Amino acid sequence: MRKLPALVQNEVLKLWLKKRFVVIVLILFILIPIFTYAEHKVVSNHREHFADWRNQILQQIADLENTLSSDRIPEEWKRSRRVAVQQLQYYLNHDINPSEPSGVQFSREFLSNSITLFIPMLVLAMGSDIVSGERTTGTIKMLLTRPVKRWKILLSKLCALTLYVSLTIAVTVILCYLISGFVFGYGGWITPVLTGFRMEGAVIDSSSVHTVPQWRFLLMQAGLCWFSAMIVAVLGLMVSVLIRSTAASLVTMMSAIIAGTILSSMSSSWRSAKYLFSVNLGLTGYLEGTPPPIEGMTLPFSLIILAMWGAAGLFVSFRVFTKGDILN
Amino acid sequence: MKASHAPVLRVKDLHKSIQRHMIVDKLSFDIHSGEIFGFLGPNGAGKTTTIRMLVDLIKPTGGTVEICGHNVQRNPERALKHVGCIVENPEVYNYMSGWQNLEQFARMMDGVDEERIREVTEIVKLEDRIHDKVKTYSLGMRQRLGIAQALLGKPKLLILDEPTNGLDPKGMKELRAFVHSLADEGISLLISSHMLSEVQMLCGRVAIMDRGKIIAIGKIEDLMKEAAGYVNWRFQEMDKGVAELCRDPRIILRNGPARDILPTDTIVVAMPEAIIADTIARLSSRGIGILAVCQAEPTLEELFLTLTGSEVHA
Incomplete structure (x- = not known):
């Protein structure tokens, strides 16, 4: 075990020198200002129409109820809209402005929008060639002929990946706050946010709904983001061990994740899809009370399913990596 | 420096079959310290598979490989400590400098410090370019970096798979001189090649492989006498x-x-x-x-x- 820190240092250095993390920070630096500008447009547009945010919410509720009374809207859509109406009503009753713009609020929204697709993509950009890349360049032969057991090599890669995933989440939140705060102000830490929504079929169970300060909400979100990003990283590692070509392993993982978002939007018809990992990635939705993609999914359910996928991924990775012959 | 006691490398009944196809068939040979051993055979004879089994890249179907008395498959950490190798091409990380590459490999072994990295850099004469990115190296320089990497842990056995591939005549000559100087220091070398002329100049003893079997083993002069002109x-x-x-x-x-x-x-x-x-x-x-x-x-x-x-x- 003495060598493990040195091995992790090796892997961290490799990822660093490949400039992967720099690319990710650059992407964030380009995307966040774009979204900040878009959000700014939305906010200023609303301000023009509604002097008071309460009027805006009332208008939203009215719009939603209009669509609910229409026969042409499918039942699945209505379900989520009914929930949305109840939520808005709750905000109104408790005098909480759900979309008061601030740096913290923007970060919160950015995280919840990026958890299913954007953050997994960043994670894969770093990790998808962590093993397959060494195979393509042949350096795996150098790596595995050293007097080090193979499982230690893979573990060091996993550690380095964990480190970078954590760093990515942290940097995303920090950059969001810093960049959007420039426009919306750096406040919003203690704004109350509603959480604790529980779904009982189509009705929202508001008995356990309570408010938490926005900073805590953001922290909870970041934690969930980290968890789902780690599952993606572990599965990416597995695919990287199994598939020799870097391009192929990246495409495999991306399509699995995109398939998840597509299945989520197709909703309820296929019940057993809820056991797929990519359908469960949107963990932050449970905090906000957005209805889950498939009925019967809850936060503990999703956490358990993801953990099981992660465990299976780790098992397969280590098993194949330690036993396989290096033939290329 | 010829030692008579336990061999540096002992291969016994080593065989490997992939999908019931016999790739390497019951090989047995020893290499003693300070010996330059040639491994000869056409492409596809099973040389590379054998070498990969020696360094734990491929698990044998049967038989044993012992390096300095340690079984490679059962105790890779002990056995591989004594081995430096280049399997096929010298593969190093392109996006790092030569020095950073050596640091990477040094961290994977015990007791390799900066001083040793500097030493091997001097041995392979890369001092001037060691801090440049490997991307900018010529093939010969990569080869030398590969050898530097293999020498880091002061190995007792150095395995070079097709070491002269892609080298120009000058590079080949340098390699030969280098190999002999290493052997004089008591390092055993296993060199595989498909070119007889190369092995002839380098090695004392050779094994000739064909279709997964060793068909001849012995001093090269003895074997050559049998060949017609x-x-x-x-x-x-x-x-x-x-x-x-x-x-x-x-x-x-x-x-x-x-x-x-x-x-x-x-x-x-x-x-x-x-x-x-x-x-x-x-x-x-x-x-x-x-x-x-x-x-x-x-x-x-x-x-x-x-x-x-x-x-x-x-």
Whole structure:
């Protein structure tokens, strides 16, 4: 075990020198200002129409109820809209402005929008060639002929990946706050946010709904983001061990994740899809009370399913990596 | 420096089959300290598979590999400590400098400090470029970096798989001098190659592999004595020359692989050395213009023909 820190240092250095993390920070630096500008447009547009945010919410509720009374809207859509109406009503009753713009609020929204697709993509950009890349360049032969057991090599890669995933989440939140705060102000830490929504079929169970300060909400979100990003990283590692070509392993993982978002939007018809990992990635939705993609999914359910996928991924990775012959 | 006690490398009954296809079939050989051992055979003979089994890249189906008394499969951490190797090409991280590469490998071993990295850099004469990105290195420099990497842990056994691939003549000469100096220091070397001439200059003892089996093992001079000589002929008029040559039953036309690298108007024949002078006289007296006659270096293929008594499968 003495060598493990040195091995992790090796892997961290490799990822660093490949400039992967720099690319990710650059992407964030380009995307966040774009979204900040878009959000700014939305906010200023609303301000023009509604002097008071309460009027805006009332208008939203009215719009939603209009669509609910229409026969042409499918039942699945209505379900989520009914929930949305109840939520808005709750905000109104408790005098909480759900979309008061601030740096913290923007970060919160950015995280919840990026958890299913954007953050997994960043994670894969770093990790998808962590093993397959060494195979393509042949350096795996150098790596595995050293007097080090193979499982230690893979573990060091996993550690380095964990480190970078954590760093990515942290940097995303920090950059969001810093960049959007420039426009919306750096406040919003203690704004109350509603959480604790529980779904009982189509009705929202508001008995356990309570408010938490926005900073805590953001922290909870970041934690969930980290968890789902780690599952993606572990599965990416597995695919990287199994598939020799870097391009192929990246495409495999991306399509699995995109398939998840597509299945989520197709909703309820296929019940057993809820056991797929990519359908469960949107963990932050449970905090906000957005209805889950498939009925019967809850936060503990999703956490358990993801953990099981992660465990299976780790098992397969280590098993194949330690036993396989290096033939290329 | 020849030591008589336990061998540095002991291979016993080593075999590997992939999908019931026997790739390597019951190999056994020893390498002693300070010995340069050649591993010879055409491409696809199973050399690389064998070498990969020696360094734990491939798990053997059966048999054992012991390095300095430690079983490679059961105790890789102990056994591989004594081995430096380059399997096929010297693969290093392109996006790092030579120095950073050596640091990477140094961290994976015990007791390799900065001083040792500097030492191996000097041994392979890379001091000037060691801090440049490997991307900018020539193939020869990469090769040297690969050797530096293999030497880091002061190995007792150095395994080089096709070390002269892609080297220019100067690089080859340097490599030869280098290999001999290492052997003088008591390091054992295992060098694989498909070129006999190369092995001839480098190695004391060789094993010749074909179709997964060792078909001959011993001192290279002893093996070479068994090989028949080849002679290359060039004529003004090829057809006449060939017809005339073939009249002598002791002369056998060879359409061996040597044809590929010689000009197409060169005829390769196998014939005893003693009759060359007579044959030239005979052809001249028949008015056949001889442009060139030259004794070819014995090739691996030729050695094979003698050893196996069959045509070499391409």
